Amino acid sequence: MSLRSLRFTTCMATLGAVSAILSVGSTPAKADEGMWTFDNFPIQTVNTKYGTRIDQAWLDKVRGAAVRLNGCSASFVSGEGLILTNHHCVVSCVQDLSSAENDYVKNGWMPATREEEKQCPGQTAEVLTDITDVTDRVLAAGAGLEGAAFVTARGAETQAIQQEGCGDDPKLTCQVISFYRGGRYALYKFRKYDDVRLSFAPEFQAAFFGGDPDNFNFPRYALDAGFLRAYEDGKPAETPNFLKWNAEAPKEGDVTFVAGNPGSTSRLLTMSQLQRLRDQQLPLQLIQGSELRGRLLAYSATGDEAKRVSVDPIFGLENSFKVWYGQNQALLDPAFYGKKQAEETELRERVAADPALAQRIGDPWTELETVQAAARDLAVPYRQLVTSAGGGSTLYGIANGIVGLAKERAKPVAERRPGFTDAAIARTTAQLGQEVPISKDLEEIYLGFWLSKTREYLTVDNAAVKNLLGRESPEALADRAITGTKLDDVAYRVAAAGMSVEELTALGDPLIDLAMKNYDASAALRTEWDAKVNAPTARAAERVAQARFAVYGDNLYPDATFSLRLSYGAVEGWSYRGVTVPATTTIGGLYERATGSEPFNAAQKFLDAEDRVNKDTVYNFVSTNDIIGGNSGSPVINAAGEVIGAAFDGNIHSLGGSYGYDGELNRTVTVSTAAITEALRNVYQQPRLLEELGVR
Structure with missing residues (x-):
């Protein structure tokens, strides 16, 4: 993070x-x-x-x-x-x-x-040193699985490939990258400074x-x-x-x-x-x-x-x-x-x-139309509580990261979300020790804006909104959380990064408490999004890519x-x-x-x-x-x-x-x-x- x-x-x-x-x-x-x-x-x-x-x-x-x-x-x-x-x-x-x-x-x-x-x-600063095709391994990882199980299996295999490629060497970065919307996968290895x-x-x-x-x-x-x-x-x-x-x-x-x-x-x-x-x-x-x-x-x-x-x-x-x-x-x-x-x-x-090609490809375009219907229903809460949580607040991002470390560290390694290996946790903790100037005025603007828009779009009666705000206004909560947090202190946040969920709760830090409240709701939304959007999209997109290769050949460049x-x-x-x-x-x-x-x-x-x-x-x-x-x-x-x-x-x-x-x-x-x-x-x-x- x-x-x-x-x-x-x-x-x-x-x-x-x-x-x-x-x-x-x-x-x-x-x-x-x-x-x-x-x-x-x-x-x-x-x-x-x-x-x-x-x-x-x-x-x-x-x-x-x-x-x-x-x-x-x-x-x-x-x-x-x-x-x-x-x-x-x-x-x-x-x-x-x-x-x-x-x-x-x-x-x-x-x-x-x-x-x-x-x-x-x-x-x-990263310099690309090696490219290795890993398409077969990634595609095989999700075979026979659906929904969130499919996403979890793919994520675990991707993480395993990256770990094999770079180990715990801090001078290397390994990243499995999807090309052609899932048509091919490659391991990119970087020399990192x-x-x-x-x-x-x-x-x-x-x-x-x-x-x-x-x-x-x-x-x-x-x-x-x-x-x-x-x-x-x-x-x-x-x-x-x-x-x-x-x-x-x-x-x-x-x-x-x-x-x-x-x-x-x-x-x-x-x-x-x-x-x-x-x-x-x-x-x-x-x-x-x-x-x-x-x-x-x-x-x-x-x-x-x-x-x-x-x-x-x-x-x-x-x-x-x-x-x-x-x-x-x-x-x-x-x-x-x-x-x-x-x-x-x-x-x-x-x-x-082409009957043979049609049988192999099926109709992924219609499948993706069905996926969009599910995505429309989930998109706003997913955006507000997951992808845009905190509204751009650096301190909220730190708090959320610390909560994530505590939650995932408590699980067996095999059951953790991607990006929470022991080595990754160590790197995140080291990053938290870096001194970065933070404007609390801007932090309050970001956080208050996010909370007010979340209440506006999800409505006052939404369970997640009630859980976040309690009886406070978005502006009052943002003021209390930013004014009261100590996460702008490097030593404090590094210490917090090593704490358990129970220890974090006992701290009484208002911003960590806010991130804790959103964590479980966002995790549930992430699981639902994986099951209803990410997994079926990946399945269908792979076959659309294969259709392009079959019709136009390999002289294609992938999306960025x-x-x-x-x-x-x-x-x-x-x-x-x-x-x-x-x-x-x-x-x-x-x-x-x-x-x-x-x-x-x-x-x-x-x-x-x-x-x-x-x-x-x-x-x-x-x-x-x-x-x-x-x-x-x-x-x-x-x-x-x-x-x-x-x-x-x-x-x-x-x-x-x-x-x-x-x-x-x-x-x-x-x-x-x-x-x-x-x-x-x-x-x-x-x-x-x-x-x-x-x-x-």
């Missing part, structure tokens, strides 16, 4: 106008479409189209230099653990290192020496120039870049496999590759699943997200300190809100929705035309699952409704766009350096690469395997990126290494970083 597992910080996700989306992922990929796994990358297709000479050695080099952060992507760019990513991927760390006296979010983090680099609480320190971050205004109005748009003028460093045994990690820094900007037409960890796409969902997303899940997220944003904005206006501590949460929530809105608009577009329907109809008809992928494309602008958008912007455009008023006020250091910088330097550029949220910080790589930028956004026409890709309009937005180099040299005077990057 990460201490910031419930914070409202999210990374890049793509948005745009879906009426023009023509390609989706249920048929063989077209154009530059696809977030491909490294063990199934279409090498020959790319080499033929772009005249490149990439091979397995090239792929292995890129894979070994790509880094997965918490919710973001990155890459090693030196042999001494230096990591390039986006500023918005490190801003929560910058916030944690800040105080009212030293606001590094506002002023930037620019240590003069490595000794001044500070650890980012809870951050890890859990001492990750902040090396450099520009001012927030330089990184997010243009603010929310420019977010998911282009032209852009944002220095959305930051540097971390992996440490091992207190020293910079030795990372001989890194991407060489290329300080030259790419030209239009140059081939580009993006290596990163796209979070989640839904291109392989069936129509009944998409319909429930459109009609229930996304509207609820939009309604609640909008109201929470209003509460956070109101709080941020109460004073300088309130504004400082709420910058990151507001940024993350506004980013998420645009994503949810874009996804919902995509599914409301008749042309796009009709295209998805036509593709599903084609697949089903081709299965039906926050696992390492590689996309290919080229630097290219686009035209829309008579307007042509160029592929690049320059630093000079920043000064022309600046108005002096938020959010178009240029950072002071850029204003001070105006006479020194080369205004012709390419600042941001766009390419046809297919990416999605989670790709934030991904290295953009040229054909020689050199890093030429860090992807940080998508253009406005990528609105339906979760559900389809349009090579004519969808674009990845990247901050160039040329601009980062120019800023390090002439804006921030960082000779030590330039030397490490090999820049003269």
Whole structure:
């Protein structure tokens, strides 16, 4: 359990106008479409189209230099653990290192020496080292079982595979990942670094120039870049496999590759699943997200300190809100929705035309329609009491984690929920010992919002609501629980993590008591969801995947699952409704766009350096690469395997990126290494970083 597992910080996700989306992922990929796994990358297709000479050695080099952060992507760019990513991927760390006296979010983090680099609480850096197919083992684990028993068996086998792969080695992470919605499974083994320190971050205004109005748009003028460093045994990690820094900007037409960890796409969902997303899940997220944003904005206006501590949460929530809105608009577009329907109809008809295949596959689409009916009934309580419990409160997340440790530790290992092995419990306890600044004002907002929405949606007479609130109002309970808890004290929560249920109850901590009340209700809902939704969905989705393989072959990329992928494309602008958008912007455009008023006020250091910088330097550029949220910080790589930028956004026409890709309009937005180099040299005077990057 990460201490910031419930914070409202999210990374890049793509948005745009879906009426023009023509390609989706249920048929063989077209154009530059696809977030491909490294063990199934279409090498020959790319080499033929772009005249490149990439091979397995090239792929292995890129894979070994790509880094997965918490919710973001990155890459090693030196042999001494230096990591390039986006500023918005490190801003929560910058916030944690800040105080009212030293606001590094506002002023930037620019240590003069490595000794001044500070650890980012809870951050890890992982490098994929091995991929092993485990499909047969996972599929066999649920044979003959139904409902919750099926989910439990699958979970136990998955946990066993992970334990066999990594054991209790703290330097390794093993994860069994589902691909093609259950069509295949693979064990991904990672080399993990859990001492990750902040090396450099520009001012927030330089990184997010243009603010929310420019977010998911282009032209852009944002220095959305930051540097971390992996440490091992207190020293910079030795990372001989890194991407060489290329300080030259790419030209239009140059081939580009993006290596990163796209979070989640839904291109392989069936129509009944998409319909429930459109009609229930996304509207609820939009309604609640909008109201929470209003509460956070109101709080941020109460004073300088309130504004400082709420910058990151507001940024993350506004980013998420645009994503949810874009996804919902995509599914409301008749042309796009009709295209998805036509593709599903084609697949089903081709299965039906092959009697042997039809007998083997059955009718999983109708089965999934039945599942959606059950999911609609359970979705709201499941969301309020399980997936969104605590409403984003870090302290509630800690309390809930501690209660979970006590509950699961009391069971035999074989009967515990996945993720509660002895080794996992030890790792969680260690994470609880990390110092993380916590704003109790924000905590009270999150908790009170969650309790009030839970009462509103489940009603006052709901048994779970009565159990949570008793005779208190949501606001009063939130105030009492946050004010009265001692979980913001590291020693206290580490001690609590080792206690039994009885000992926790005796503590009388109001937040632990609240988490305890919700734990059993949420556990019962989780079991019901497994039985009525997860298990039958997994069974049916596997057969839909097999149908795709049978009809279209293996030349398919899977939906994104926050696992390492590689996309290919080229630097290219686009035209829309008579307007042509160029592929690049320059630093000079920043000064022309600046108005002096938020959010178009240029950072002071850029204003001070105006006479020194080369205004012709390419600042941001766009390419046809297919990416999605989670790709934030991904290295953009040229054909020689050199890093030429860090992807940080998508253009406005990528609105339906979760559900389809349009090579004519969808674009990845990247901050160039040329601009980062120019800023390090002439804006921030960082000779030590330039030397490490090999820049003269």
